[in-house]
Amino acid sequence: MERIDIEKINEFSTILKQTDKPIILIPHLHPDGDAMGSVLGLWRVLINAGFTARVISPTKYPEFYHWMDGHREVILHSWQADVAQKCIEEAGLIICMDFNEISRTGNMKDLVSKFPGKKIMIDHHPFPGDFADLVLSDTTSSSTAELTFYLLKKIGFDQYIDRDAATSLFTGIMTDTGSFDYNVSDPRTFETVSELLAFGINQEEIHSNIYDNFSVDRMRLLGHCLTNRMTVYPEFRTSCMYLSLEDQKKFNFAPGDSEGFVNIPLSIKGVIFSALFTEKEKYVKASFRSKGNFAVNEFSSKYFNGGGHRNAAGGELFTSLQEALDKFEKLLPEYQTLLNQ
Numbered sequence: 001m002e003r004i005d006i007e008k009i010n011e012f013s014t015i016l017k018q019t020d021k022p023i024i025l026i027p028h029l030h031p032d033g034d035a036m037g038s039v040l041g042l043w044r045v046l047i048n049a050g051f052t053a054r055v056i057s058p059t060k061y062p063e064f065y066h067w068m069d070g071h072r073e074v075i076l077h078s079w080q081a082d083v084a085q086k087c088i089e090e091a092g093l094i095i096c097m098d099f100n101e102i103s104r105t106g107n108m109k110d111l112v113s114k115f116p117g118k119k120i121m122i123d124h125h126p127f128p129g130d131f132a133d134l135v136l137s138d139t140t141s142s143s144t145a146e147l148t149f150y151l152l153k154k155i156g157f158d159q160y161i162d163r164d165a166a167t168s169l170f171t172g173i174m175t176d177t178g179s180f181d182y183n184v185s186d187p188r189t190f191e192t193v194s195e196l197l198a199f200g201i202n203q204e205e206i207h208s209n210i211y212d213n214f215s216v217d218r219m220r221l222l223g224h225c226l227t228n229r230m231t232v233y234p235e236f237r238t239s240c241m242y243l244s245l246e247d248q249k250k251f252n253f254a255p256g257d258s259e260g261f262v263n264i265p266l267s268i269k270g271v272i273f274s275a276l277f278t279e280k281e282k283y284v285k286a287s288f289r290s291k292g293n294f295a296v297n298e299f300s301s302k303y304f305n306g307g308g309h310r311n312a313a314g315g316e317l318f319t320s321l322q323e324a325l326d327k328f329e330k331l332l333p334e335y336q337t338l339l340n341q
């Protein structure tokens with residue numbers, strides 16, 4: 001089965017051909033490897049094809065993605081809102097990547113929703129919203145980067161893919177699958193990787209740039225989190241961790257420092273549901289991971305104003321950290337049967 005209807009692919013091609021003004025590519029706020037890999041991969045391809053294209057990120061992203069091609073050209077709305085606004089005013093098309101609802105653009109929400117030109121969404125999350133004129137959504141793709149590669153081939157833009165673009169797209173697939181650990185049961189994911197490798201990318205270097213680049217503080221924070229901030233509930237096959245603002249201060253927390261933490265308790269025998277609550281200045285960020293059928297996106301949207309995928313989701317709660325932890329703990333008995341299935 002095709003990932004995207006042919007009519008939509010043709011429309012995508014037509015919109016691109018008709019665009020004679022700059023194209024703006026937007027990842028979700030606090031972008032991860034798939035969001036950045038997708039926008040930077042597509043950005044390079046559009047540049048190679050002769051378009052003027054710019055990446056505007058709602059917020060900054062972790063330093064271990066700063067080696068990526070195009071990083072220096074990225075405009076941060078949180079840093080230069082006036083520059084971002086001017087770029088959008090001059091643009092002819094916006095492409096939103098790796099998110100399904102406009103709230104995921106954070107403070108860029110009004111800029112994006114009031115944009116008079118066309119908006120395209122390229123994404124793999126369930127429940128796509130309808131804020132874009134053209135929705136290119138496929139939940140069977142491991143990552144937005146994998147879907148982007150498919151779309152580029154379908155519209156004949158694979159001729160503009162070079163080693164840099166392939167490196168960015170590979171980064172998206174690698175990070176969204178936990179280095180090919182989950183969401184990789186579809187053979188097409190590995191076919192895509194195989195085709196990307198043919199561009200001469202260095203997958204060992206890419207992996208190392210991201211996963212062998214952590215600070216000492218980050219490593220010690222992980223130790224602290226696992227030793228002092230983790231509760232395991234064997235009767236619910238659940239683990240819950242938290243990081244207070246004080247913890248973050250103590251270990252000189254930098255964006256991305258806790259990326260991957262929430263996955264770790266899933267390697268405890270019997271644990272199938274893991275939560276991490278991170279205290280922020282004005283809210284609490286929740287991260288959820290699961291194994292098997294327990295749908296953390298439903299759990300997150302029902303109780304934590306969030307969403308995501310079945311096995312990886314997040315949300316936000318405008319309460320104290322303690323209230324968020326209490327809320328989580330009180331919900332577990334309700335899910336006991338489901339968690340033990």
Ligand code: 5GP
Nearest residue numbers: 287288305306307308309312313314315316
């Ligand atoms: P993470 O836990 O790594 O921040 O996010 C895991 C997944 O959940 C990602 O696919 C991300 O798109 C989604 N997600 C994280 N936070 C939120 C949120 O606040 N709202 C929604 N709708 N999705 C989120």
Ligand code: MN
Nearest residue numbers: 034098144176
């Ligand atoms: Mn993704």
